[in-house]
Amino acid sequence: MKITVVGTGFVGVVSAAVYSSLGNQVIGLDIDPNKIKSLKQSKVPFFEPGLEKLLIEQQRAGRLQFTDNYKKAISEAELIIIAVGTPSKKTGAVDLSYIFSACKSLAPHIKPKVIIAIKSTVPPGSFTQIKKTIQELTAKKFYLVSLPEFLKEGTAVSDTLHPDRVVIGTDNAQVFKKLAALHQPFKAPVVKVGIESAQMIKYTANAYLATRITFINQIANLCEHNQANIEEVIEGIGYDQRIGHHYWYPGLGYGGSCFPKDVKELAAYAKNHNETDNLMIQLDRLNEARIPSLINHWGKIVGGWENKQVAILGLSFKSNTNDTRESPASRIVPQLLSSGAKIKAYDPKAVWKPANQQNYQQVDSIKTATAKADIILVLVEWPEIINFDYSTIKVSKKQFMIDARNQLEPDSISQAGFSYLGIGRN
Numbered sequence: 482m483k484i485t486v487v488g489t490g491f492v493g494v495v496s497a498a499v500y501s502s503l504g505n506q507v508i509g510l511d512i513d514p515n516k517i518k519s520l521k522q523s524k525v526p527f528f529e530p531g532l533e534k535l536l537i538e539q540q541r542a543g544r545l546q547f548t549d550n551y552k553k554a555i556s557e558a559e560l561i562i563i564a565v566g567t568p569s570k571k572t573g574a575v576d577l578s579y580i581f582s583a584c585k586s587l588a589p590h591i592k593p594k595v596i597i598a599i600k601s602t603v604p605p606g607s608f609t610q611i612k613k614t615i616q617e618l619t620a621k622k623f624y625l626v627s628l629p630e631f632l633k634e635g636t637a638v639s640d641t642l643h644p645d646r647v648v649i650g651t652d653n654a655q656v657f658k659k660l661a662a663l664h665q666p667f668k669a670p671v672v673k674v675g676i677e678s679a680q681m682i683k684y685t686a687n688a689y690l691a692t693r694i695t696f697i698n699q700i701a702n703l704c705e706h707n708q709a710n711i712e713e714v715i716e717g718i719g720y721d722q723r724i725g726h727h728y729w730y731p732g733l734g735y736g737g738s739c740f741p742k743d744v745k746e747l748a749a750y751a752k753n754h755n756e757t758d759n760l761m762i763q764l765d766r767l768n769e770a771r772i773p774s775l776i777n778h779w780g781k782i783v784g785g786w787e788n789k790q791v792a793i794l795g796l797s798f799k800s801n802t803n804d805t806r807e808s809p810a811s812r813i814v815p816q817l818l819s820s821g822a823k824i825k826a827y828d829p830k831a832v833w834k835p836a837n838q839q840n841y842q843q844v845d846s847i848k849t850a851t852a853k854a855d856i857i858l859v860l861v862e863w864p865e866i867i868n869f870d871y872s873t874i875k876v877s878k879k880q881f882m883i884d885a886r887n888q889l890e891p892d893s894i895s896q897a898g899f900s901y902l903g904i905g906r907n
């Protein structure tokens with residue numbers, strides 16, 4: 482199949498490479514010539530395990546090209562996948578301007594009966610407007626469908642190659658048949674639903690996972706008031722088959738490019754439809770409050786942050802990615818700096834700095850970051866950070882180890898001379 486992927490951000494590049502690996506002719510299209518230049522040389526502008534290798538293989542096989550030329554990319558395409566960004570506006574509602582501008586640019590060049598699949602996350606109700614935008618610029622027939630993505634950063638290539646399910650939102654049986662055949666090599670369940678349901682599935686999956694994270698963090702808060710240990714609680718509830726042991730680690734709340742944005746959009750959507758006590762509104766509020774309240778809580782235990790030397794370990798929003806969007810560090814560092822702390826930060830892949838860099842330094846090893854630190858804050862579960870031998874650090878004064886992901890062994894950290902603080906862990 483001849484496929485064009487519009488937008489070469491995270492989802493776009495992964496999708497283009499994976500569809501190409503299935504034997505399709507794929508073109509990645511973007512308006513940013515610099516991105517296209519580097520992608521043509523198989524350089525991926527972000528860190529994602531396995532992606533660069535796949536890109537090189539597919540480009541060598543002659544199945545994958547990149548261009549910034551709409552006419553060239555669109556005129557032969559049988560399937561156009563739109564994977565441009567849908568960021569949040571100030572109100573929390575989604576900003577669809579990139580979708581509309583992509584549609585305006587592609588519409589004049591489409592060939593008749595092309596399938597246009599929206600992979601970007603857009604709220605139910607947007608399709609009428611998207612369809613109208615394209616129809617205003619072409620008389621040719623096209624089929625608009627929803628093809629939501631469910632990939633996780635850090636495991637995006639294998640998530641796309643081995644999805645739990647493929648959701649196809651269309652009411653056209655022929656279009657469904659074509660798209661089901663395209664995804665058949667994944668050997669995953671293919672779910673045929675209406676276009677609006679497909680979008681709601683995407684939001685619901687993310688909102689549910691975000692709720693789960695918030696829920697366990699709330700229970701961890703309660704454990705702080707007694708001798709219960711959240712890790713033991715998770716162990717105990719997980720055997721209930723309705724609950725399970727997976728995707729339950731407590732921490733700093735959810736970050737990254739999807740959950741915060743999607744929950745905010747659902748909260749805004751709920752408010753717009755007069756669902757003013759919808760759970761999503763409270764969920765967003767709790768997640769926003771999580772980091773400031775933990776920093777205040779820990780601040781009381783460590784004797785205030787002023788003049789404290791703090792080591793921040795982990796700048797990305799989670800391990801195996803260098804993405805710092807909505808990362809814990811991006812919220813914690815400014816709060817600590819304004820409380821008078823001095824920070825040395827380390828991350829295996831991510832590079833990040835606050836707007837005001839006074840008293841902030843990103844260093845190149847855990848050893849340098851933690852030397853002379855009063856407080857070590859483990860923010861991300863990078864293997865290098867959680868497997869580090871902290872007993873090799875000279876503890877000459879009262880030093881705190883804050884394990885914000887409950888990834889360290891409290892006894893061995895205490896034996897190494899630190900005062901250990903975790904999340905809901907006694």
Ligand code: UDX
Pocket residue numbers: 630631632633634635687690694727728729730731732733734735736737738739740798799
């Ligand atoms: C998520 C969804 O998992 C994916 O299906 C969707 O398409 C995009 O959003 P991603 O943002 O890459 O993927 O990361 P994920 O691993 O799901 O983590 C999201 C956030 O939740 C991170 O901040 C992570 O640290 C946090 N998290 C996750 C927890 O705090 N506890 C958990 O148990 C799991």
